[in-house]
Amino acid sequence: MRALAAKLEAATAAPGPAPARPRVVGALSAAVVDSNPYSRLMALQRMGIVKDYERIRGVTIAIVGVGGVGSVAAEMLTRCGVGRLLLFDYDTVELANMNRLFFTPDQAGMTKTAAAAKVGGGWGVAGWPRANPSHLLSPPQTLANINPDVAVEAYHMNVATVAGFDAFKAAICRARERAAAPTDAAPPPAPSRVDLILSCVDNYEARMTVNQVALELAQPWLESGVSEDAVSGHIQLLVPGATACFACVPPLVVASGIDERTLKREGVCAASLPTTMGVIAGLLVQAALKRVLSFGAVSGYLGYSSLTDFFPALDIKPNPGCLNPACVAAQAAHAAAAAAAPPPPPAAVEAAPEHEDNEWGIECTADDGGEGGGGGSGGGEGRPLPAGVEYSLPAAAAPAPAALAAATAAAAADAHGGAGVDDLMAQLQALGR
Amino acid sequence: MRALAAKLEAATAAPGPAPARPRVVGALSAAVVDSNPYSRLMALQRMGIVKDYERIRGVTIAIVGVGGVGSVAAEMLTRCGVGRLLLFDYDTVELANMNRLFFTPDQAGMTKTAAAAKVGGGWGVAGWPRANPSHLLSPPQTLANINPDVAVEAYHMNVATVAGFDAFKAAICRARERAAAPTDAAPPPAPSRVDLILSCVDNYEARMTVNQVALELAQPWLESGVSEDAVSGHIQLLVPGATACFACVPPLVVASGIDERTLKREGVCAASLPTTMGVIAGLLVQAALKRVLSFGAVSGYLGYSSLTDFFPALDIKPNPGCLNPACVAAQAAHAAAAAAAPPPPPAAVEAAPEHEDNEWGIECTADDGGEGGGGGSGGGEGRPLPAGVEYSLPAAAAPAPAALAAATAAAAADAHGGAGVDDLMAQLQALGR
Numbered sequence A, B: 001m002r003a004l005a006a007k008l009e010a011a012t013a014a015p016g017p018a019p020a021r022p023r024v025v026g027a028l029s030a031a032v033v034d035s036n037p038y039s040r041l042m043a044l045q046r047m048g049i050v051k052d053y054e055r056i057r058g059v060t061i062a063i064v065g066v067g068g069v070g071s072v073a074a075e076m077l078t079r080c081g082v083g084r085l086l087l088f089d090y091d092t093v094e095l096a097n098m099n100r101l102f103f104t105p106d107q108a109g110m111t112k113t114a115a116a117a118k119v120g121g122g123w124g125v126a127g128w129p130r131a132n133p134s135h136l137l138s139p140p141q142t143l144a145n146i147n148p149d150v151a152v153e154a155y156h157m158n159v160a161t162v163a164g165f166d167a168f169k170a171a172i173c174r175a176r177e178r179a180a181a182p183t184d185a186a187p188p189p190a191p192s193r194v195d196l197i198l199s200c201v202d203n204y205e206a207r208m209t210v211n212q213v214a215l216e217l218a219q220p221w222l223e224s225g226v227s228e229d230a231v232s233g234h235i236q237l238l239v240p241g242a243t244a245c246f247a248c249v250p251p252l253v254v255a256s257g258i259d260e261r262t263l264k265r266e267g268v269c270a271a272s273l274p275t276t277m278g279v280i281a282g283l284l285v286q287a288a289l290k291r292v293l294s295f296g297a298v299s300g301y302l303g304y305s306s307l308t309d310f311f312p313a314l315d316i317k318p319n320p321g322c323l324n325p326a327c328v329a330a331q332a333a334h335a336a337a338a339a340a341a342p343p344p345p346p347a348a349v350e351a352a353p354e355h356e357d358n359e360w361g362i363e364c365t366a367d368d369g370g371e372g373g374g375g376g377s378g379g380g381e382g383r384p385l386p387a388g389v390e391y392s393l394p395a396a397a398a399p400a401p402a403a404l405a406a407a408t409a410a411a412a413a414d415a416h417g418g419a420g421v422d423d424l425m426a427q428l429q430a431l432g433r
Helices: A002-013 A039-046 A053-058 A070-079 A112-117 A162-173 A204-217 A274-292 A325-340 A401-413 A421-432 B002-013 B039-046 B053-058 B070-079 B112-117 B162-173 B204-217 B274-293 B325-340 B401-413 B421-432
Strands: A060-064 A084-089 A151-156 A196-199 A221-226 A232-238 A301-305 B060-064 B084-089 B151-156 B196-199 B221-226 B232-238 B301-305
Touching: A039 A053, A053 A274, A060 A070, A060 A162, A070 A084, A070 A112, A070 A274, A070 B274, A084 A112, A084 A162, A112 A151, A151 A162, A162 A204, A196 A204, A196 A274, A204 A221, A204 A325, A221 A274, A232 A274, A274 A301, A274 B070, A274 B274, B039 B053, B053 B274, B060 B070, B060 B162, B070 B084, B070 B112, B070 B274, B084 B112, B084 B162, B112 B151, B151 B162, B162 B204, B196 B204, B196 B274, B204 B221, B204 B325, B221 B274, B232 B274, B274 B301
Parallel strands: A060 A084, A060 A196, A084 A151, A196 A221, B060 B084, B060 B196, B084 B151, B196 B221
Antiparallel strands: A221 A232, A232 A301, B221 B232, B232 B301
16 A cells, blocks of 8 residues: 555656646736636726735735634635735644534644645645546645645744744744845844734634734734634734734733633533634635725724624724833824824715616615714724724823823833833823823 | 556555544534534533534535535535535536635536535545545545535536426425335425525526525525625525515516526626625524524524625515515415414523622623613514614504405415506505505
């Protein structure tokens, strides 16, 4: 059997028939033919949804956690033709994961990153199959086999360790193109090469790690989560300085300083459903596409309660008393940039009719809601809150730059010791005045 | 190469190592071990979400249309361990489908039903792999390989033809257990063996076909759809007599009698996104699970507008003037059954505390909305409408049985000729009085 396998490997390594389809190098085809995997995506331009879909070829996205949500998010982005994907996970595939999408039973025991990213037997490293000796050989369900046009980097590691933090940050920062002649000299500090990080992890420690790296690199990211009873979930957009960071309004277990690992009980596992995780992955990647391709509005926070089909959407403003000094500094930088920027020009009024012909005589009348209601203006900031929800800070209390600078300095001074609650309350009251 | 393939086939046909896991026959294991593919599903019972998850082993679901939504819905139900799946589709897999989840490039040219359902090379027909000669051999991404515990029936056919209609209805009706000794005598009229039909098609003709079969069999079904610009979609629950049927409030193109095939233009295709289709598939299967496993509330209609993250939910009542006589008859039967049924007992008040311990002293206070607001009461009927939406019939105008019977008789008399609009308007006014 081993000899047969070796023979087979040799056979598949030999040059075979021409690939079914050439790899995409630059332009995506918009041709409406059955053999074009991008026809339905390029149609987004013709339909007026996306101005320039091909921009996606230049987009790099990192996914932390390749489980029930992350693996599906990776597959969606792969099928959309994203330029580059970075996958981070320390876990292996188990049969107990089979109730979620993507992984298959034959991958049990493989690392999740390898199972997702690696090219299967008989398939070329960077292209379409070289030789498929018989119909018996089928490529495994991996991102590289689904769309060889996407560059996938797999990092089998835990980001929530000291070494993992550094390696994660370095992977996010690595220069897009490696220098032709590497030297031993330390590389200069590189900015992030990643357009967006998607957090798809199942614990707060990893989320706090992503939060810290994002704050240090001024890196926008999207957080996601599914409840332990499997029937609700959420996504959240975090832009350093502009929105709340993950430490601004910490979850109770984080704020209480409880080690979440002590909460797990023997013989008890969280429930999960492919439906809830598929919906959250879909909402997450939809938000990512809206942001990187500039269409629609990205909610600051979007929840999903499946028992009642309730989808709360709201924005979460940054907390000037955030315990993370990098967040407070980012808030100051954001406020300074906003103050320096010229006021935006008034939005151009759409004078053209919505539809060329109107044989049914349909008329539009204004809603009572006026210009509110979450229309298609990008960014999601400034959306009116749903009924019954209030901002925790008064709307008029935009912090004065001087007060904010003082708060920033105070927080920075306390960076290693941690600011006392009383101090923070005093700062908060000063800002609220 | 051909000799090698034959050799390989012989090798894989030989009895190999024991299967990694026995097929489930009766009870699902709730054991919290990595090798149990049902541990995360059985945890739904421990979490108090589902009373008896194992009921899913007795559930049969038919999926019409195995495309961007239907294939993902089929995979979700397969991973959830549904008892039996019936798949209906007439199309073949193309590379132009690769921007949606599930199908892989190597399946191009296969029928969608075969690509989804069939067992791949080297894998047993009804169980786990018999012999996997090397790591090079990987099973294709099919439902049977993902979960061999699910019985999958593939019907490669178009339900929207005259012959297709009959074959579709017969497949839905076929007895669960075939008689040991088949005879030539015509089988007695069998009720539906299917718990739910999921419609995942892309045209109105097929939806009207599913609607007609559902009305004739008193078969509940869930309809789904994604817009041509790929950024919105919906699901809808249709229970003959209890909710609107698909003809009660027909789409404009159906009501106008336009042949939808004349609307397609050369060189233009609809856009599609794996995100929107994944969300719709997730919402669709979540609704199916809620209905067949009796948890949460199923919305009558749930929309998804991705540009603004807007999810309208509402119920659509049956139209007493529906042009489909089978619907009007179903409404009469439903009204008669409701009148004959004893009034439901008052709901038992949950006296037990929500949580055993409450060390944070969290208290629940009543919302202003009182008992409205789409709480977890099953069924979805009677939910208050969102702001700005009204029922098209006055709430007080529950049709009198006599008037309804008259309308039914009139509609039945017009079954073949089609009722005139004036007649229907007169009937409608009589009912509204």
